[in-house]
Amino acid sequence: MAPFCHRSGTMLNGSMPIKRKTAANKAGRKTHAAKIAGNGAGNGHSSSIRPLLALEVSPSISPRNKIAIPQFHGSAATGFLHPGSAISVSHFSVEDVDRILTEASELEAMPVARRALCYAKRRVALLFYESSTRTRTSFELAAKSLGADTALVSALSSSIEKGESLKDTGITLRSLGAECIILRHPNSGAPYLLARSTGLPILNAGDGSHEHPSQALLDLRTILAHLPPSARTAVKQNHSIHDRVLQGVTVTIVGDILHSRVARSNALLLPKLGARVVFCGPQVLLPEYAAAIGPGVEIERNFERALKQSNVVMMLRIQKERLAGLEIDLEEYIEQYQLHKQRLAAFAPAAIILHPGPVIRGLEIASEITDGPNSAIAEQVYHGSIIRMALLARALDAYPKRNEHSSKRR
Amino acid sequence: MTAILIQGGHLVDPSTGMDERRDLYIRDGRVAALELPGKLNALAKKERAKIVDATGMVVAPGLVDIHVHLREPGQAYKETIASGTQAAAAGGFTSVCAMPNTSPVNDSPETTRWMQAADRHAAVHVFPIAAATLGSRGEAVADYKSLQAAGAVAVSDDGKPILDDSIMLEALAQAARVGLPVIQHAEDTRVTQGASMNAGALAFSLGLRGMSVDAESGIVERDIELLARLRKSDPASRAHLHVAHLSTAKALEAVRRAKHSGLRVTCEVAPHHFALTQAAIGDYNTDAKMNPPLRSEEDRLALIGGIVDGTVDAIATDHAPHALHEKEQEFERAPNGIIGLETALGLSLLVLHRQHRMPLTRVLALLSSQPAQVLHLKHRGSLAVGSFADVVLFRPNDDWQFRASESKSKSRNTPFDGWKLPGRIQMTMSEGRIVHDVRLSTK
């Protein structure tokens, strides 16, 4: 480890000590993505026969499909997901989550000036097909605080407006030296396409109604910071995140579950760590089969009954832009699902309140709750920048570095 | 035209019930004789016939696909009639019925004739299916009489279902007058906007809008009701509804009931719907995106049930070529459909014959005699003496690997790349011409 970038053991949000991991650990990362990468080498499609009834068709790009691209960094567009990617939390093991949170705490504790040398001059592209103030700014500042150079490409940029495909935009960014792309896209699954087309680590900053992994991780970090003292002790003793760290914690996610990538990522992440996730909302925004997304997820349509069980309540905005054809009576919705003072006081006085933003005050949540003592909404934003630094570090560590910019970290 | 003797093979002809060793004699593009092995040798010698050794092979009627998209006129970058029919020949098909969603839409006798012209260089016989309504806009029915005279064998607005009750009723009535079936792509597009896969838990997990089972079955039920209404007002009506690419248990049940009540309803199922489920989408594989979408395992098994019990009349591929750049897009933006001509026989043998123990002759009936019957294709899908000499020779127990890169189609969009399938096709003959010969086409 280079002297500039020395890190010391640190406390999560000032309260939770987490074991320091060395760089050596990072090399041992085994993720779902890494496994895919393992057999994807070569011509990009396995020659083995796919079993019919297993119905397990892996994404294949036949050799004919590939375009010869100059290899700047020794990484080819071979049709697999780079292990530094964060596309779906379903790819994360508990150990992965532990490493990301540990990394986050290390970076959080590092003096700002030293942190800015960690990834100095590394190149990160932000590719935003949907407008987003919060997530874009958060990622951008996270990258800059690590010393990386950033370039923002938005849907209004000329090439995209002229009809350039996501694949070609990705290849162009890679040719320009991008070592990691942060993608926000209105179509579910778009990060897989970009990852396969470029071979680069892709950070999913929200794809359609699919996933928003950095949001789930920042929600997790926020929740951990608010754990009751007994649970915090357990974390202390183990010095790391494990699959029971959220045992006994019920997280209720309320509102437009159908269109929420935040709901999906949280519902996949939190139960891995022992939490119970309760989805709450009307039929039209919460179909019955939503509970089948994974283990540890239930549906409770009655908001007050759901509140009674909750340690954490996550309120979601109704995504009017995605409703297309669905009808919602807003007055009735507010009546049944708005979180306001009386409801909170009566049914979940000790719960912490989360909201991924943007908050529509007076619709899903009353102003006095947003600004009230239970609200951790502002903290979420803080944890967001820390988590995104960690995801960027993970992506750039995994990405082969160019000689002229050899890492300052090792 | 010279004569051909196909000798030493095992002849399976579902149209006649033949399932024995027979030599087959072809003259002037027609089946001239069928005899016990050796009996035709003298005739062959006398007429200096070309000898094809079919030892160890099944000799069957050339396959009939009543649902393909050949993309011509207008979209030759995806497929041409020449390339699509070469793919057909490689897959053992000798008759293909081309859907009208071309550019322009085939709603005129001129386009219908253009598609059949010699200049198209079709390798096998192409039967155009004309648009049911002008421009497939669902507003006014086309002129069925002139379309039929030009060679159309059915009418359909495939891809754009006829939603309006009165138009559908009129289409059924008018088509009946000239003896054409109406083929309906059953999808209530009023409730499937933005949908790109089957509705349900998996669509929720993937964050994709789902197409419900009811969107299909609702239209099938409505069409059956219209047909019943037509029969009530005119018991002699010959109105014939054919349901394209049926994909759900619920729609299948509606067809089953209608058949029991004596209505003239037929249906087809595509190989991908009995071979795959929505799980094949995996991480947003656009080669598993089609319309109707891949469904649940329960639906898949119900379709196999319908095939086994005879409710399903035909296997049809819905061969739908798309260029690579079109499929290499975001899942929701990528076009629907896959190529299917070269994998249909293999998938049918694998799933229906090998896994579900259907007799070979019944599997072949679904791929030849029955589809020919559905669209009244005379002297096709049969090896009876006098039939067109459309023949496929294959080794039923010889497994082979399908490679998309070696497809004769212009496109490569298939989820079956690399699959090992039974039934290696050795030769295909269209009206006595050898249009595919594995000895000539393997590298």
Ligand SMILES: [Zn+2]
């Ligand atoms: Zn169709």
